[in-house]
């Protein structure tokens with residue numbers, strides 16, 4: 053998992069170098085990076101459109117480096133390569149929407165950040181316990197003719213608020229953490245360095261309750277329900293929010309459709325009429341992504357709190373199982389599963405997926421199948437009486453959704469009906 057450390061640059065370590073000189077140098081590089089990045093972007097576009105560009109390597113790929121190195125001889129080669137790489141990444145991300153004329157070609161501004169390749173900087177600890185970043189900012193040629201050295205050392209601020217930053221910086225300096233392409237950027241009047249690093253997953257395995265499994269099912273009354281195999285703890289995440297949101301979305305869609313009667317429209321008229329609808333869809337995508345983020349966090353936090361090392365999810369695809377009657381029926385559930393997996397991974401929690409057949413109608417205590425409880429909120433087993441006694445206890449009713457989640461949590465692979473489908477983590 054990638055994280056990054058942002059530190060303020062206090063001053064040049066070598067006191068004979070003034071801030072004025074440094075500021076001038078950094079602003080100059082930033083401006084040159086902006087120009088070369090935009091150059092790369094333009095040529096990526098030319099190439100994508102099938103037009104002529106002279107910057108091709110023998111393999112036929114775009115390669116602006118020789119041209120840029122000639123034009124900007126003062127900038128270190130590593131920085132040019134990093135800038136070219138960054139521009140390529142940005143272009144690839146946006147290429148589709150640019151080529152479909154949905155967005156303009158992204159451009160870099162004159163105060164854009166300066167990418168510093170891994171080989172172009174190092175972190176050192178001084179005797180007075182301050183940290184110094186040693187960064188190559190000038191090419192060898194420029195350093196020879198100019199006043200400034202090629203590599204300049206900067207004192208980094210040590211007034212970090214969180215204690216973790218200090219230990220991360222120490223480990224970066226020791227070389228025990230893997231660092232990535234850093235960037236220098238300006239915010240207001242100060243310069244900062246942002247150093248990405250690879251954070252290893254926090255090991256919690258010893259802290260997990262052995263054998264504890266948390267089942268998470270898509271609810272018919274709620275968005276998600278969870279249950280544990282060895283614990284009566286349970287919970288549901290209400291579905292009202294999603295349902296009411298989907299209702300407003302439907303209403304808004306109808307409104308837009310009525311407002312623009314585009315049956316007769318052609319060309320631009322139709323395009324313009326479709327715009328509000330596209331905007332609406334985009335908003336909807338954002339809403340879903342954010343909601344999924346929240347749901348995933350909720351689930352993983354509960355697993356963490358209960359020291360549960362295994363989360364068992366209901367796998368795709370509910371539609372072909374003949375029960376689209378869940379709240380999150382028309383929802384990016386695959387994206388939600390992925391978010392849960394990503395978050396769980398950080399804590400070493402294993403995520404399993406089961407294609408569970410009839411989990412709503414099966415009794416999670418005795419395994420007997422009950423009449424499909426169509427429209428029923430509460431689950432009652434006619435074979436073992438599960439749900440009948442519980443009504444009177446403090447735990448309360450057994451909801452259909454809780455029973456479904458519990459089915460996932462308690463049933464073993466050998467059991468009928470719940471077949472192992474995908475075992476994501478080891």
Ligand SMILES: [Zn+2]
Nearest residue numbers: 415418433436
């Ligand atoms: Zn039963």
